[in-house]
Amino acid sequence: MEAASAKRRPAASAKRKPAARLTDELLVEILRRLPVRSVCRFKCVSRSWRNLISNPAHRKKLPQTLAGFFYRSWNWERFPRSARHFTNITGKGRPFIVPSFSFLPVPSDNVTLLDSCNGLLLCRCFGAGDASPPFHYVVCNPATKKWVMLPDGSGEDRTACLGFDPAVSSHFHVVEYVDDERSAFLNGFMHMLTSDEDNGNHVVVMVDMEGKTWRTIPVPTNIDNADASKLSIWILKDHAAHEWTPKHSVRIQFLFPEKDIEINMNWTLITFHPECNLIYFVYGWDDTLIAYEMDRKEVRVIRKLGNECSGPYLPYVPLFTEALADG
Structure with a gap:
């Protein structure tokens, strides 16, 4: 038994x-x-x-999440004066990506990072060939070192944004604007934060990648004008009805380690984590990178990037797909 x-x-x-x-x-x-x-x-x-x-x-087969951020620094006493950097999301260890971009067809010093979207980067490359225009747009995948050079654009130094959703298509989209403040690509639409020329208030402009559908959505204003020192986070639940729902609010002083920080001190919102209720900021003269977890209301200092650093601070999610289709 x-x-x-x-x-x-x-x-x-x-x-x-x-x-x-x-x-x-x-x-x-x-x-x-x-x-x-x-x-x-x-x-x-x-x-x-x-x-x-x-x-x-x-x-290479599994879905990836936020790995870190690209950023740059300036130092007038070195050559080249501008340098690119990458910091892991933890602020520790060897950078996940080496931002030399030596695989691109131009010298590394001639590459400027403009935007990132779901694993792809949009770059402005200068001197990409003889008799070339002032610059070319190049879309690349740093994880696979694949790149595509776009046809000649306007040649003007305009704002350019990248739209890409690997779950829908291997094709990407580059949108060039005369002027806008911030943009995000979501559900096939580029969302741009800009100002209404009639009243000066902020609005979100949505446009599909064929340029056929345009919509304007008013942005909610601060409901407590007597306390403008709060960061308010809203969710657009109903696009058709322009229905915004408040999700979270926090006092600016709570977000930063120095509790006596001035409200007007330099700080920049970088991004939201794509999978968690986390927000990332840089603040202060030494560009300290911090994360704020909304659920627990906790602030975590990741690392000091240095007082020579500047934006854009581009979030990066690795994409190991080999295919890189023209936009």
């Missing part, structure tokens, strides 16, 4: 843990079809799952 019972135990264990019977290849095929937030949570299942998901060979 004891021997028979011992033989049945492995079968019972396999029933309790059916995933243990799957090969790594099958597990990766299952995980690649899940949202990136779920994949990140599954790292906590066990040590073997953490190693499986973190394996460099598997990262």
